[in-house]
Amino acid sequence: MLLRKSFLAAVIRHLTGPALAWLFTSVQAADWPQWRGPQRNGISEEKDWLDQWPAAGPKIAWTAKVGLGPSSFVIGGGRAFTLGHADGKDTVFCFEAATGKSLWKHSYAAELGDKFFEGGTTGTPTLAGERLYVLSRWGDAFCFEAASGKIVWNINVQKQTGIRVPDWGFTGAPLVLGRRLILNIGESGVALDPATGAVLWQSADKNAGYSTPLPVARAGRTLVLMGSSQSYLAVNPEDGKEAWRVRWVTEYGVNAADPIVSGDRLFISSGYGKGAGLFRLGTSEPEELWKIRTLRTQLNAAILIDGHLYGVDGDTTSLGALKCLDLASGTEKWAHKDFRTGAVSGADGRLIALSGTGTLLIAPASPAQFKPTASAKILDGKCWTAPVLANGLIYCRTTSGDVAVIDVRKK
Amino acid sequence: MPLNRRSFLRTSALAGAVLSGAPYIRAATPARKLRTALIGSGWWGKNILKEAMASGRCQTVALADVDATALEVAADQVNALSGDTPKIYQDYRELLAREKPDIAIIATPDHWHALNTIAALRAGAHVFVEKPTGHTVNESRAMLKAARESGRVSQIGLHRRIGPHHVSGMNFLKSGAVGEVGMVRLFAHGGGDVEKPAPNETPPAGLDWNLWCGPAPLRPFNKRIHPGGWRNYLDYANGQLGDWGVHWLDQVLWWSGEKYPKRIFCAGGRPVRGPAVLNDKEQTSDAPDHQVATYEFEKFTCVWEHRRFADNNSEKHKIGAYFYGTKGVLHIGWRDGWTFYPAAKSGKIEHGNAQLQEPDGHNLALLWADFMESIDQRRTPIAGIELAHRASVLPLLGMVSWRVGRSIAWDAATEQISGDPEANQLLSRPYRTPWVYPTA
Numbered sequence: 009m010l011l012r013k014s015f016l017a018a019v020i021r022h023l024t025g026p027a028l029a030w031l032f033t034s035v036q037a038a039d040w041p042q043w044r045g046p047q048r049n050g051i052s053e054e055k056d057w058l059d060q061w062p063a064a065g066p067k068i069a070w071t072a073k074v075g076l077g078p079s080s081f082v083i084g085g086g087r088a089f090t091l092g093h094a095d096g097k098d099t100v101f102c103f104e105a106a107t108g109k110s111l112w113k114h115s116y117a118a119e120l121g122d123k124f125f126e127g128g129t130t131g132t133p134t135l136a137g138e139r140l141y142v143l144s145r146w147g148d149a150f151c152f153e154a155a156s157g158k159i160v161w162n163i164n165v166q167k168q169t170g171i172r173v174p175d176w177g178f179t180g181a182p183l184v185l186g187r188r189l190i191l192n193i194g195e196s197g198v199a200l201d202p203a204t205g206a207v208l209w210q211s212a213d214k215n216a217g218y219s220t221p222l223p224v225a226r227a228g229r230t231l232v233l234m235g236s237s238q239s240y241l242a243v244n245p246e247d248g249k250e251a252w253r254v255r256w257v258t259e260y261g262v263n264a265a266d267p268i269v270s271g272d273r274l275f276i277s278s279g280y281g282k283g284a285g286l287f288r289l290g291t292s293e294p295e296e297l298w299k300i301r302t303l304r305t306q307l308n309a310a311i312l313i314d315g316h317l318y319g320v321d322g323d324t325t326s327l328g329a330l331k332c333l334d335l336a337s338g339t340e341k342w343a344h345k346d347f348r349t350g351a352v353s354g355a356d357g358r359l360i361a362l363s364g365t366g367t368l369l370i371a372p373a374s375p376a377q378f379k380p381t382a383s384a385k386i387l388d389g390k391c392w393t394a395p396v397l398a399n400g401l402i403y404c405r406t407t408s409g410d411v412a413v414i415d416v417r418k419k
Numbered sequence: 420m421p422l423n424r425r426s427f428l429r430t431s432a433l434a435g436a437v438l439s440g441a442p443y444i445r446a447a448t449p450a451r452k453l454r455t456a457l458i459g460s461g462w463w464g465k466n467i468l469k470e471a472m473a474s475g476r477c478q479t480v481a482l483a484d485v486d487a488t489a490l491e492v493a494a495d496q497v498n499a500l501s502g503d504t505p506k507i508y509q510d511y512r513e514l515l516a517r518e519k520p521d522i523a524i525i526a527t528p529d530h531w532h533a534l535n536t537i538a539a540l541r542a543g544a545h546v547f548v549e550k551p552t553g554h555t556v557n558e559s560r561a562m563l564k565a566a567r568e569s570g571r572v573s574q575i576g577l578h579r580r581i582g583p584h585h586v587s588g589m590n591f592l593k594s595g596a597v598g599e600v601g602m603v604r605l606f607a608h609g610g611g612d613v614e615k616p617a618p619n620e621t622p623p624a625g626l627d628w629n630l631w632c633g634p635a636p637l638r639p640f641n642k643r644i645h646p647g648g649w650r651n652y653l654d655y656a657n658g659q660l661g662d663w664g665v666h667w668l669d670q671v672l673w674w675s676g677e678k679y680p681k682r683i684f685c686a687g688g689r690p691v692r693g694p695a696v697l698n699d700k701e702q703t704s705d706a707p708d709h710q711v712a713t714y715e716f717e718k719f720t721c722v723w724e725h726r727r728f729a730d731n732n733s734e735k736h737k738i739g740a741y742f743y744g745t746k747g748v749l750h751i752g753w754r755d756g757w758t759f760y761p762a763a764k765s766g767k768i769e770h771g772n773a774q775l776q777e778p779d780g781h782n783l784a785l786l787w788a789d790f791m792e793s794i795d796q797r798r799t800p801i802a803g804i805e806l807a808h809r810a811s812v813l814p815l816l817g818m819v820s821w822r823v824g825r826s827i828a829w830d831a832a833t834e835q836i837s838g839d840p841e842a843n844q845l846l847s848r849p850y851r852t853p854w855v856y857p858t859a
Contacts, residue, residue, distance in 0.1 A: 119615065120612070123647065123648075124647065172618075172620050173642075175642055213621075214623070214624065215623060238488065257488060257495070258492065259496075261488070280496070281495075281496045281499050281500075282492075282495070283499075301499055325777075325779075326778065
């Protein structure tokens with residue numbers, strides 16, 4: 009089921025385009041082993057799940073408390089992982105994915121980091137085969153045995169590289185790409201050896217952005233895209249050399265939402281009134297096609313389904329709206345208001361949307377309208393984390409650490 | 420610092436530049452409006468500027484900030500909101516000289532207020548400046564003098580002078596419903612813990628850190644200070660007392676009609692945050708994590724207290740003012756509005772809801788409208804510099820008492836501390852070359 013790492017490394021160096029996409033799905037189909045899912049597009053591979061539930065609400069499979077922070081879940085091998093903060097410590101949680109039984113946890117000292125928000129962990133772990141990788145806001149990087157929680161290696165990348173921590177700490181999840189573990193640290197990333205944690209290359213000592221490095225294979229090569237403090241840029245994962253950049257200045261350097269690539273189109277968006285842009289990828293610097301201010305994704309990136317973007321417009325301080333836009337033109341198709349800074353994921357042509365105040369909505373992904381087939385208030389408190397559907401369960405959490413796992417399995 | 424020369428060159432190159440880039444399409448703006456400039460283009464400055472834009476009467480002609488990135492962001496946001504394309508300056512002096520704005524909004528950190536305000540008034544602008552007026556008492560006096568000489572309108576950002584629940588709460592208080600008030604307690608409590616030092620860094624590209632520090636000491640750059648954390652560094656502000664304290668002490672002056680206290684004593688420290696750290700490698704903040712200040716007025720005693728630890732729900736309110744009267748206790752707060760707790764068992768609790776602009780919970784729109792009207796009518800604005808000077812001086816005197824560790828007697832006629840040369844020294848502070856401390 010799971011590829012051996014050395015084979016993975018050998019394969020990935022020779023893959024492009026659809027073949028690379030195949031690689032990312034080579035884990036168990038319904039798992040969600042990394043930030044934004046198996047294809048890194050916010051869309052689950054799940055089919056045939058319940059998009060309706062009784063008036064009384066959906067079945068809750070399990071609940072838990074994991075501490076402060078908007079960290080998301082990753083699921084694989086029957087395990088679910090997330091992070092949270094309490095009492096001066098971050099904790100890595102490993103649960104039995106179906107039941108919520110605690111399998112292991114590991115805590116390490118970390119600051120709360122409550123600048124302009126409640127603080128806590130902001131990143132998400134990454135599961136790659138039998139290893140779990142974690143990067144803390146303050147640069148502590150861990151490789152765990154996913155099954156046991158045993159530490160394989162642990163370094164502080166900030167201290168190791170001397171690269172500054174951006175205002176809200178390192179937030180992008182680690183990306184495992186062959187023989188590289190790529191982190192959004194510094195102006196344009198840092199690569200570690202996933203086996204040992206040794207630094208392979210590092211970029212300039214400038215503020216990182218907050219997105220998760222995104223591998224994109226086009227025109228015979230794979231580049232890694234990330235939000236930096238003043239740009240979205242692409243680097244060669246082998247040596248960290250920059251391939252191109254789009255200057256994109258957002259307040260406080262918060263380029264957090266992952267870019268979206270579709271064919272030769274690059275979509276980027278950020279909050280604080282900035283907006284979104286569509287670019288054409290060529291052989292050199294991307295060419296701007298349009299810019300709009302109607303989709304400003306401050307935290308979570310939109311998702312792209314059949315040529316339409318679905319995402320949250322607005323900052324955590326605003327009422328926010330869940331919106332649908334046509335990718336080609338940037339035209340707004342609909343807006344579902346007062347959604348707050350929730351987040352949306354997708355599966356099998358449906359939207360799975362968790363509002364900023366804890367209402368879970370299921371609706372067909374349609375540019376015509378937003379018409380939920382199911383809706384339930386499942387959490388109290390702020391929800392800044394995209395719901396994660398894996399193996400018939402939707403994993404949801406609040407920023408204060410209340411977890412609710414919703415059962416949408418057809419019996 | 421080697422930064423100086425380079426940043427000066429960069430500043431010059433940037434001066435007067437209009438940010439280019441793909442313009443966002445908007446309807447054209449109508450003609451003659453009040454030419455408005457913002458000095459200090461961060462979060463709060465933009466909140467004020469948004470009111471100027473929303474009023475429909477102002478054209479944003481220029482923005483100043485020592486942080487080129489903040490400037491670029493602000494110019495883009497202004498363009499999105501109003502269609503204006505403001506010129507951008509890293510040095511406010513160049514902005515004032517070249518643009519001669521009708522209005523200058525000043526929302527820099529406290530240590531810049533005096534020089535910015537005095538220069539803007541002398542350049543002929545009406546000024547909307549954030550509270551507190553000055554960082555030390557004599558800066559505030561110099562600002563007051565410059566305002567008087569200029570004949571321009573000076574509004575200070577004490578929006579709690581005009582906020583609806585403050586007005587209705589104050590009316591309730593002045594109606595006599597609370598009885599004879601003998602004591603007032605002001606407070607702002609929040610959570611917090613031990614503070615670990617954060618590493619110093621080279622300033623990010625585009626930030627003229629030397630100019631950010633300006634007349635104040637040049638601390639090593641640390642992201643805890645900028646953006647957003649400078650209030651906890653006494654070189655640039657005066658902690659909670661110099662922030663929340665101004666608002667609530669002003670409410671006391673508003674209610675009582677008294678212009679000043681006779682005697683002030685303030686104690687406090689950092690038992691929880693820990694000792695302040697400042698070295699080449701790292702630093703912490705240095706503002707007290709708690710303070711208690713007693714202001715002895717003619718007819719009542721006022722106590723200020725703040726605490727940035729042990730955040731819990733042991734008290735009904737965490738921020739605001741308690742007016743203790745013979746008929747009961749009136750709390751005027753923030754998002755919790757005002758509430759009257761009657762002394763009589765048969766009495767009824769009365770309440771006025773807050774009516775605030777969210778997400779930041781202020782009433783800047785009302786204060787801006789009053790500013791516009793004051794300019795039109797050449798009248799004193801509701802939070803004019805005369806009263807704001809008196810309100811701003813109170814926390815600054817609290818800080819003087821805290822620093823010398825004894826009570827001080829305030830002679831309001833001469834604006835001197837009686838019989839205490841050491842404390843009087845602290846009404847001013849040395850400026851860093853080449854900046855010159857303004858004189859009253």
